[in-house]
Amino acid sequence: MTRATDAIETLTELLPDWPQPGILFRDLSPVFADAEALRAVAEALVADFGEVEAIVGIEARGFVLATAAAVATGHGTVLIRKGGKTPPPVISRDYGLEYGEASLELAPARIRPGMRVVVVDDVLATGGTLAAGLELLREAGAEIVGIGVAIELVALEGRAKLGEVPITALQQV
Template identity: 55%
Template structure:
């Protein structure tokens, strides 16, 4: 399947989760078996020598699990606060429309491990930078960040420098 077809499956949802925000809904991409297989394979080809894939809550879990399966690695979730029984660390960050906190589960990634982080959309980079800083704080080397869709006008890639950012689609 062509990535242009995958892009055509992404829905624009105006004023969600608040007025003035244009939400990019990738749910139709995930629901389409051929599109889902295409993006999992494409992102897995970028994992390289990473020891583990890290999926960022929540759609990053879905993508990350598929990518890890194809790439032959394990998957570790970075969760919203309060969801994990044991926490290695947490990081609070700014969103376009508020704040949030991410947590890393304890005792699942050893210091020195190489991680490829996966999420659905890269917007301002707040979530991506928080996840990467959380991993770095645990001694994990973030070797790349892969997303299905990058909203280039919001400059999120800059928040991750010098981590390599790989976006399958851009708008």
């Protein structure tokens, strides 16, 4: 077991019935609060993808992991935010969540055509959030070389929505 996987396994808190009944929320806040664990997770999320130009984080917990990975690897961070949070001009996508609907947006000026990026988020569940983020990045002209997630909820089959993009999941449950 790697340091990163061990950190996720031992520090993640499980919160049943949050944010609504029937959902088991996996809170990575304790991982974020532990400097050694955060560094190990951040480095492991992007280690498999070779040369990249930026690390993309998806709001909100993906921001923490992407920024930590960017600092650890000497890259910048590009943010994909919830709808209505980014100053224009933006491109946006609506998508379905495990427990609702939402919208993501990206300032396309942050992406150069052909820019090699890795997308980082905390959890891959149904795949809706990441799929919407990938669509935004492709529309902006990015080359997506990989996806790194701390936790993948395998039973929800979100990976199937993401096509052929290589995925590193540090823990699969």
